[in-house]
Amino acid sequence: MYFKYSYQSYFMFQLIDCLTWRIQNEIDNILAKPIIPAELYRAIRDSQLVGLSGYSKEGLPVIAVGVGLSTFDKASIHYYVQSHIQMNEYRDCVILPSASKRFGRYIGTCIKVLDMTGLKFSALNQIKLLSVISTIDDLNYPEKTETYFIVNAPYIFSACWKVVKPLLQERTRKKVQVLSGSGRDELLKIMDYESLPHFCRREGSGSSRHSRNGTVGDCFSFDHSFHQELYNYIKEQAALRKPAAPIKQGSFHVDFPEHGPEDVKIAETIESEFQRLGDQNRLSHSLHELKINGD
Template sequence: MGIVLEQAIDEFQELIDKVEEPLKTTFKNVHQGYLRETLIRFLKARDWNVTKAHTMLVECLRWRVDNQIDSILSKPIVPSELYRDVRDSQLIGISGYTREGLPVFAIGVGLSTFDKSSVHYYVQSHIQINEYRDRVLLPSVSKKNGRPITTCVKVLDMTGLKLSALSQIKLVTIISTIDDLNYPEKTNTYYVVNAPYIFSACWKVVKPLLQERTRKKVHVLSGCGKDELLKIMDYTSLPHFCRRGSSGSSHQTQSVDCFSVDHPFHQQLYNYVKHHYETQGQAEPAKQGSFHVGFPEPVAERVEMAKTIESKLHKFENCNGLSKPVDDRKASP
């Protein structure tokens, strides 16, 4: 790392050292002992402009305090039937780890319906997964690997993507904005798999709107992406939707659905949140309102992308064959 970048990190740290409570306490939950890596993430998100990175981080810390994010891992989504509904309609899970030790998050973009609960429960669930990743999972794998691991990879399954996605753009924009402003640079690489034609068409118009830093992270893979993903992870870490065409002679054909509420990751997360609620001296509530979080104003880039995608999807409203597999050569970024 160059001298100029080192100076930027040092200058940034001097500024952050001056923040007062309660921002100082919530910052500890953000960096989890990996202060330098955290400062670098915010600097990258603001193109190494120290002033802008400082403003971004302070606003993030204020958002955490104002919305009690530090306590969100003690706020279970109950009853359990509601949690199951959220998991069945907001498809996300962990399938394993890359050979470098990064968690592999699998996301069912095309088949997530977000139609079984209010927007607040979906946002609460998303933030809980973020916080569990950053405060429990990543510190654990860092200790196991003997080095800081502060990012993950995401495999985005576009199976089933269709025009109904139009109704989800607002919610997806809210969640994406929360990530952009408060969890920047937490994803090392995005792998897009099972992309239908409609994704290819949207990608062509959205790609130019992305910052170069983001564009370089996105890789659209051929088909289910199995061959490419096996270059960075073992077969057992492949998401279930990437295991098509596997030979039963060398691999176990039974795939574990990492989206399922019964998957070990979701069971561990739910039990962790439930335990932390109960340690407050209370029994599990039979019913509880959602954990309302203030929605930040979407950044200009997100607004433009949402409008572009919405416009593109409208053009397909009267078209047929939207599930046609994408021509992988045309989909490559």
Template sequence: MAVAPQDAIKQLSALMDEVDEPRKRTFQNMHQGYPTATLGRFLKAREWSVAKAHKMLIDCLNWRIQNHIDDILTKPIIPAELYRGVRDSQLIGLSGYSNEGLPVFAIGVGLSSFDKASVNYYVQSHIQINEYRDTVILPAATKKYGRHIGTCVKVLDMTGLKLSALSHIKLLTIISTVDDLNYPEKTETYYVVNAPYVFSACWKVVKPLLQERTRRKVQVLQGCGRNELLKIMDYSSLPHFCRRENYGSSRISSAGADVCYSLDHPFHQQLYNYIKQEALTQECVSLLKQGSFHVDVPGADTEGTNIVKALESELHKIGGHDGLTHPLNGLRINDA
């Protein structure tokens, strides 16, 4: 028998009152003054099962403590040239805000090459953006709009997507697992734009296998999606690859502050300067040396097994046209 949402939140809150001080501290860092909303996210991710949500949340708190996640914003990726390489090959940025005040993150799925640094640096950077979003961006939006804003919108640019890009599957699986287990329900809607045939073929197979809750979050838009996205955000908040049809590459060709992926963009400048300042504030000067911040990632659960099998079958059918040479073991669909 399902538990009513408010009752489930009360039960989970009572369980959280019993955790030890280290877990209470990291939970406070997570919820940023909104514990009820955070409990609701974990419950929603586990279909409102209190027992499952409790286990998920405790596992998350343990992961944060064991990997010093509360300190990850004091660990800059240095030197700056290395960080620029990460930014040029892991295409993500904050393009603006929706009409409701939700941060709009642009992600260059098709053209992210992940070839300028080791896996650890990319994972570190991804978690740092998550933490900066949750501790700086979302609280600032909450203050500006006068109501709690705890989620974001993501626009996924599929320009340049090829089956050969699945050679990055190990890294993408790690990032997906981190988000799924530790940052659930942080994305309100995923807007997919510039989708080529490869994506369309995969989506037809994956869509029926997704939970209804996840399926409702994904909207595949026509072309660059400009007209649809302008219904929920101003033109100034549109990612650069949505501002006109046939925009071309979403990769940083001439860099510049107009491309939200670029290290020169205000978002990344503010993020990187924030991390460097936090490092100095926390007296981590002696630790400011080159070297990635290693994070352990729990093994992925079996939730996506059927999806992987279906995708493998479909991709083998079309793989000959795109030179697919890498196995897809471990591919997961993230519903966070």
């Protein structure tokens, strides 16, 4: 009985904290805060690779994330956080209700396909931002992802995953599936070809920018229908809420939540593992150079 009460109390406090965060940061207004000018939003899309590629056979939205090739170097951290939260809110307010109506049943979660192509040691520079984004999701958008599929994983990811996996909560660990290569064959069991992220459509590291019908197939691109619809929706909401006020340029600042001890531990473990692998890589390169010069 005590355990049940404590379990319920935990989620009650978590809900209160989430509502407080939403009120204090005016999250309900964030879909009326466009990132302008459009060129800046395009630059963010080119450096924060994420998009909607389609739907699974069960109707779950398929969110593609280019982890390895995202650089997060075209704007301040506030713009990237703003863009991420806007996509979360658009998913919850527009995409999921639309999917529920389209497939005739309630749909409240999505599938995420994480592309590790291009993952390098320089990813250490992104750990702070990625930790902020993951903490926001954990605290304020929990249980929104059904499964995380990891594809095109290089050795550096495989090495880190072995270290990090035991540190994750069991409920999160169960959701992660590391697929072989591009994961195309496995993903085609749960989604049609047209819903495959572009980086999964060919075996290996290749990708297709255009789909079969000639439209933009790269769901990361600002020119993709998902981002065009999202951006137009935000501009329309801004016009409806403040029709007489000009839209001002500037990021929508959101308070970053403090990292929990588990998040800090995971981030530190990733950093130390990347450092170790980097040292090994440099040592191997130096030995190789010595061998060449010695010959």
